[in-house]
Amino acid sequence: MTNLPFRALIAALLAMFVLAPGMASAAPGNRSSKAGAAQAMVVQPIRIVAVNPLRFGQIARPNTAGTIIMSPLGVITATGGLLPSTAIVQTIARGPGSFNITGDPSRLFRLTLPAGNITLRSGTRTIRMSAMRSNWVSGASRLSTAGTFALSVGATLNIGANQANGTYTGTYAATVVYQ
């Protein structure tokens, strides 16, 4: 008694012969050929490319600690001592981090952003960035029918009292995977 997988394998090999182009010229009479169907979906790989940095902009040094929250839509809110500090003219527009994701049209994908803190540095001085968030929705965000998704990333910046002047920068990883 031949087991089923083995028979399936044999059958698959036979199928390949049946589908081979050469078989079309098989002699009539003792053999019969019929076109089979074979399908394979070569899926466009998913790809994410960083576009714009997450820009919290210029902030007047606060007397007391507080936070600045950048929403994925680019809306700034401030708490604590940062309330008046953010209401200053910006030489470069503030905005959320942005990424272009491309891949298989309409396919669901999962996004992973850092769950912990990211450190922004200016020399030896640091600012803690936390609570990263984005416009990706678990189980709902798909690549468009054109195979694209514009990802926007926000976060919370935790600024200390009398945080030293300077431009603070840091990096974070954004990973996408097909679902």
Place this chain on the structure above:
Amino acid sequence: MKKLILASAIAIAFASPAFAAPGNTSTATGTATATIVSPITLTHTSGAALGFGRFTTGNGGTVIVSSAGVGSVTSEVTFVPSSTTTADAFTVTGDALRSFSIATTGGNVSAAGTLIPFTTTASAASATLTAGGTSSFTVGGTLTLAGTEAAGAYSGSYTATVTYN
């Protein structure tokens, strides 16, 4: 024939994920930036004051001091000889080349329960900090007299506020 079809279907099922697997995930590095700049600080110049001078009121009028400190009177108010007027003065420090706005309130000078109201005018409504991060401005004002005020030295205060634009 049935078996053949079934088998080709199985072969397809195995083949499909094999193609997608290598491109199944991708990672990009994003950057985050924030710039902390010096806060704006207003300092009242030591010894400076908005001085309306010495005058008689007559039946009332106004004393006007320009932001340059030049005094003038209206109606029946008259400066006494040797009266001097002064504009008030402030210095500002903060982020280089950043513009800011200046706001000043009015107030009252008082003596023995009598209030005399005044308004103020800054030398500019807004200004820009120098490359060194400093600036300054002066404040003049208008004192309005009813003509009934008793003689005496009156004093009071007002508030000046600077705000980054």
